[in-house]
Amino acid sequence: MSTPFNYKHxxxxxxxxxxxxxxxxAEKLDMAVQxxxxxVRELERSLGYALLKPAGRGLVLTDAGQAAMQQxxxxxxxxxxxxxxxxxxxxxxAVRLAVGICDGLPKLVVRRLMQxxxxxPNLRLLCHEGNLSDLLGDLAxxxxxxVLSDRPAPVNPNIKLYSHAMGSTTIGWYGTAALLASAAEDxxxxxxxxxxxxxTPHTAVRDRLDQWFEQRAIRxxxxxxxxxxxxxxxxxxxxxxxxxxxxxAHDDLLAHYPVQRLGSCEGVTxxxxxxxxxxxxxHPLVQRLLQPAL
Numbered sequence: 001m002s003t004p005f006n007y008k009h010x011x012x013x014x015x016x017x018x019x020x021x022x023x024x025x026a027e028k029l030d031m032a033v034q035x036x037x038x039x040v041r042e043l044e045r046s047l048g049y050a051l052l053k054p055a056g057r058g059l060v061l062t063d064a065g066q067a068a069m070q071q072x073x074x075x076x077x078x079x080x081x082x083x084x085x086x087x088x089x090x091x092x093x094a095v096r097l098a099v100g101i102c103d104g105l106p107k108l109v110v111r112r113l114m115q116x117x118x119x120x121p122n123l124r125l126l127c128h129e130g131n132l133s134d135l136l137g138d139l140a141x142x143x144x145x146x147v148l149s150d151r152p153a154p155v156n157p158n159i160k161l162y163s164h165a166m167g168s169t170t171i172g173w174y175g176t177a178a179l180l181a182s183a184a185e186d187x188x189x190x191x192x193x194x195x196x197x198x199x200t201p202h203t204a205v206r207d208r209l210d211q212w213f214e215q216r217a218i219r220x221x222x223x224x225x226x227x228x229x230x231x232x233x234x235x236x237x238x239x240x241x242x243x244x245x246x247x248x249a250h251d252d253l254l255a256h257y258p259v260q261r262l263g264s265c266e267g268v269t270x271x272x273x274x275x276x277x278x279x280x281x282x283h284p285l286v287q288r289l290l291q292p293a294l
Contacts, residue, residue: 007075009043012036013051014072017065021058070158077141094124097285100135100147101127104203105272106229108249108256113148113166113272116288123285131202136161139277146286147275151204162279164290166272169248171205171265176239180262183242187263188216195223195241197232208268209244215267233257246270 016025051065152163183190226232236243237257
């Protein structure tokens, strides 16, 4: 039976791996090079595998080292979060909800999706926006309670992720009154003549929009593509072009932007998912998010 490894040794290895060398790690730790090197060797001895190997003037991770580093990242990130968790526990009662929001999700829809949780009187809401892969990494490290996305989680052999359907919405075309005057007469073929704004291809709905155009033999006059849905609507409201938007947020869209509905993007649906690390959701506020149907 192998000797249980020492977490202090793991920490020294973690710093060495991050700094790319024993000397730089020793300087950061304010320790002797020989001491840091000895601690890493002790960890390797207890695990039974070499974790680092020379590369030029520095060190790189072996396959075993990469596996150890992934675990060390999670362990010490949890450690860094400990003071905040303890502080929150003894402060005024609060229900903390950390949500990752994919940057392509319509912001007006996000607010509606989260509305059931917003009624919590002791809510402490933390929202982080980013691309799906980065957000799933934070979810795996328990920095987030849930990730809201326009697509289910991809298969990942290293972590089990569960995609919970939150509903779906049809898509409509919107624009300013001036643009609609030109586009309404021969819609949707008019989208080949009037300026069109679209989400960038990293969003799930973009593929469906492209197929919609292809099925109708329409070559849209694309004048802008936006990764951020709020920017797309802002430029659309300025008259730059007509744009697609989730009809589920129709009332909010017309209330916030000087635009009108041009017509339906028939057959195109946008889906929404709550991604978590649990098959059965236990967080009470995430449970609330999943209860209503769109």
